[in-house]
Amino acid sequence: MRAAGGRALPAADTRADGERNMSRARVVRSQPRPGRPAGLGSLAVIIPTYNTGATVPSVLASLIASAGDLISEILVIDNASTDGTAQTVARIVAEDPAMSGKVVVTSNPRNLGYGGSIKRGLAETTGRFDLVAVLHSDDQCDAGATLLTLLSGMAEDPATDVVLASRFTRGADLERYSALRRAGNGFFNTLTRLVSGYPMSDAGTAIMVARTSVLAGLPTESLTSGYRFHPQLNLLLYGDGRLTIREVPLEWHDASLGNRFSLTVYGLRLLKMLTVFGWRRRVRRWSLADAVIAAEPPPD
Ligand SMILES: Nc1nc2c(ncn2[C@@H]2O[C@H](COP(=O)(O)OP(=O)(O)O)[C@@H](O)[C@H]2O)c(=O)[nH]1
Numbered sequence: 001m002r003a004a005g006g007r008a009l010p011a012a013d014t015r016a017d018g019e020r021n022m023s024r025a026r027v028v029r030s031q032p033r034p035g036r037p038a039g040l041g042s043l044a045v046i047i048p049t050y051n052t053g054a055t056v057p058s059v060l061a062s063l064i065a066s067a068g069d070l071i072s073e074i075l076v077i078d079n080a081s082t083d084g085t086a087q088t089v090a091r092i093v094a095e096d097p098a099m100s101g102k103v104v105v106t107s108n109p110r111n112l113g114y115g116g117s118i119k120r121g122l123a124e125t126t127g128r129f130d131l132v133a134v135l136h137s138d139d140q141c142d143a144g145a146t147l148l149t150l151l152s153g154m155a156e157d158p159a160t161d162v163v164l165a166s167r168f169t170r171g172a173d174l175e176r177y178s179a180l181r182r183a184g185n186g187f188f189n190t191l192t193r194l195v196s197g198y199p200m201s202d203a204g205t206a207i208m209v210a211r212t213s214v215l216a217g218l219p220t221e222s223l224t225s226g227y228r229f230h231p232q233l234n235l236l237l238y239g240d241g242r243l244t245i246r247e248v249p250l251e252w253h254d255a256s257l258g259n260r261f262s263l264t265v266y267g268l269r270l271l272k273m274l275t276v277f278g279w280r281r282r283v284r285r286w287s288l289a290d291a292v293i294a295a296e297p298p299p300d
């Protein structure tokens with residue numbers, strides 16, 4: 001494993017500077033040729049789990065089969081599952097030499113929220129690895145192929161800080177994703193673009209790879225611990241003029257286990273987040289970080 005190097009970000013704008021600094025990230029859309037890029041440095045993959053004991057074994061198998069040699073560590077963060085997910089993972093890891101030593105399972109003492117798990121994963125990987133990827137433990141995409149697409153995007157240009165997998169860019173495949181979810185995400189993409197002015201093709205995507213040195217310079221621990229962690233993080237990324245973001249296409253479909261949360265509640269909270277962000281950032285001209293954090297503060 002290599003010590004994390006990479007580039008450190010220059011200081012972010014302060015609240016006073018926020019008024020002047022309304023720059024945004026450089027965004028590149030690409031369709032990288034699928035490959036197995038080498039030389040990107042050490043890579044950790046964070047996989048949050050919650051009652052996904054039925055699907056996480058195939059996610060891990062796919063990652064190991066397609067990209068095992070490119071991955072330094074897979075960190076499974078179990079969010080107090082009640083179906084024995086953590087035990088299932090521990091068992092398959094113990095039985096499979098390709099996973100032992102590479103897959104680490106950690107259990108939250110209680111359910112810390114989706115964002116709470118991701119924040120824990122980022123805290124545990126920053127400074128130890130060059131890159132960190134976030135993938136999910138259900139079966140909404142082919143984990144191994146998706147990781148290779150993300151890494152191919154990162155390899156296209158060494159100036160890239162973050163690669164986001166987008167459901168709404170050329171080459172994405174949503175054929176098996178419900179029309180309701182496509183429409184809901186499409187609506188929020190349009191709204192987010194209008195409110196923020198950022199050219200985001202998929203404002204809510206959670207599937208990404210980033211340089212840990214870059215994430216270390218951002219106030220990710222102050223973001224929400226709830227489901228809107230990624231919509232909030234994405235605002236922080238796209239609004240940051242120091243960053244280069246690549247968007248690569250994602251193949252995404254409905255989960256076999258079905259979805260477990262209310263789209264209405266999620267949508268209303270997202271609406272509130274965008275309203276507060278737009279007001280603070282564009283009208284009151286707060287700094288990017290202050291406006292993003294105010295949009296949905298973390299729990300005390
Ligand atoms: N539903 C839920 N999923 C969680 C939680 N903590 C971690 N996860 C994991 O987060 C990922 C995304 O959750 P999911 O319900 O599929 O939301 P989606 O983003 O709409 O697909 C999955 O891998 C879950 O297992 C939690 O508290 N609730």
Ligand SMILES: [Mg+2]
Pocket residue numbers: 136138140255
């Ligand atoms: Mg899912």
